[in-house]
Amino acid sequence: MSWGAREVLWLRVRHLRTRTNRFLNVAGTDLDESTSLTDRMYLLYIAVIIVVWAFLSWNALMGFTARGLTLLSPDTAGLLLATLPLVPAVICLVPSIRALLTSPYKMTEQDIAYLGSDRECVRTAIFLDAARGALGYGVVGALVGILVVGGLNPTESAVPIIATCALAMMAGRLLPWVIGLSRVSPTIRPKALALSVSCLLLAMAIGSAFIPLAVVVTSPKGELMAAACRLEFPAAIALGCGIAAEWVAIVLIAPLTSIVSMIDESEVYAETMAIQSIALVSPRTYTQIIRRRKNERRGPLASLRIGMGRGALLSHTTLSAIRRFEGLGDVLVWSAIIVPAGMPFVLGFGPSLLILPWMLLIIRSSGKPHEMSRVFDDDEGNRMLRSNLPFGPLTLLAIDSLPALVVACVGSTVGCVLTLGAFGSVGTGIVLSFLIDVGTVVCGGLAVVIVPFIYRKIWFEASLLLLVGTVAATPTLGSATISAAIAAVLIAAGMAGIAFGRD
């Protein structure tokens, strides 16, 4: 191992130690400062707690998955097994597309300052980061494989299934590295060819993930499970070859990469590295900072077809949605996936008990719907300009949220059709989802405006919980009409609070 490589390895170990220390700080201890015997005992105590917690959680997860999977027929289980390779394909899709736009290897400001000038160091850092990511994903894949094997009781040996899961995840994780590194290699010409080959590789990877499913589906009924199990061994060998090819590509391309391009594309990452801890306390704030910096880096997209009066407001909010398009993704995930996911349980087509985890998911994802009123937040947060916008808070909220609300309503409609289509209650689901979408906007307004009578702003998560709780109470209330009516009254009250509130 060269001196540069050893140095980078030492540096990464130091980084890992610092991260562990940050985590241990929560428990009031530290690896570096725990020198006395008592401190060491306390560290050991923490380690034991973590191991026991992990073991118990794993056992619980195994039990839960096994109970769920044993309910499946052998054919359905075979289909599920054949669908597994699609998971890493989907997982690698987003980073691969990202790799077409930005370098997969991100450098911190310290990396740029101390490693950026040494090509050997950068190459080693690339190998280490790629290997670390692939191994991490491989471990997750193996765990998923063990979970599946535990529940499905396959007809053949479990090892190929576990290996396939692990290798598929590793291959999926390495593909973005190949694509990204070839893109930032100035010696690979022409650029269009490199991009085309990258896209082809991506398409092949995703396409090949469908092969097991196709083979299994075409097998005779009653033999789907056996067909799926037979495929696992060749799939593992193919994936192993794929990983080897990917690794060879990384080894060949890494020395050719442009460090200048990688430094340039690491700008946002390097600048926001120091504030990553904010993500723990306020994920929304952190996300907004990152998106703001990305928007600044991209420069102005599209132009402002500005209208007059309210038309000018609408132009601004539309332009803002286009330029910070990541927010629309959040709105779509919220309206097309998260909200419709709970509708079957709310409308009595599944166990009502699952409403609780759905509501927890809603609260956990509250940063996503908050995006619908982001432009309103921006307007209200800018006192200099807000003072000179001659609109009341309700008008401002309505216009500022309109593009995001339209996207949310489209997403809700599609989501409800997909989740409720089989049950025949699409209309009711859509109405309830629309109420949640509109109500979410109102919750965003209440979080900014000082509401009359109570003379304070209302926490976004609290009002959202009340709204979703009302919709979720449909099984208890006995009718979706009643819950929809109560939700509508709450929304109307919220709108009145905003209209007569003080911003």
Added chain:
Amino acid sequence: MDGHAIEGFGLPHLARAGLSVEPNPKLAQAETRADCAFTIQAVYHGKSNFKHHGIPDVVIETPLRHLFGRVVMDTILEAKNLSFSYARRTIWHDVSLSLSPGDIALLWGVNGAGKTTLLRCLAGWSRPNEGMVAVCGRDLARSTRREGSDVFFVSDTPPFYEDLTAREHILFLLRANGLSDRGAHALELADRFHLAESLDAYPSSFSRGMRYKLAIVLALSLAPALLLMDEPYGPIDHTSAVLLSHEIELLAASGSAVLLSCHQVPPELAATMQLELEDKVLDVKKSTAEMMS
């Protein structure tokens, strides 16, 4: 809209600034507040510093609603018995102040005297513990956003949208207020403040001085009845500072009132009033003799 309003409109202030007024023909047709955007042609009458900057004719655009306010009330800002405390510490108390159309007031005071706090209270951004602030006869505590604002406060670090360019800021603010015909004038003003080349960039990429100049352009293009500025001469270069002084005089000549805090004497600015925050009290010096002392 009758002729009386025109004749009575801020003429002494225009004369003081060396300007005369020719009503725009559109004015004769303006009957309601909806016709709020019209222009007054202020013709240059030989002010050397204007000529020095190559500004032979100046067009001042003033919303009609401001004109109504000034003609009828003759007072733009009325602050009575204001007190402000923060963390049990009195910042200032018993502050009373009145600004008429055409007034240019300079607010002095050492660091921490409460100048910014006073400006924030006058803009309606902060609430004083006691007292009342009225702009164009409207109590700020009771006015609503729907009525629009007659005040523009340029704080020492002006905030901007992160997803609009400088040009879009100007056009957006004007059009949201129904003043699209001022766009060309505003962009010309931006050019004079040396912002022309940066108009298509996000203000977040601007230096502090450029951000302040953009805020000045926004404020001047809206021509508010009351313009408040927090240390405007601090971040900008000398040439822009001289230009700012002239634009402030023009705005005041059109019937607005301007109040700005400062630590240095503004270049080539003929202030009509000096205010000093000292020992938690506002000292208003109106006469030249007082100002000189």
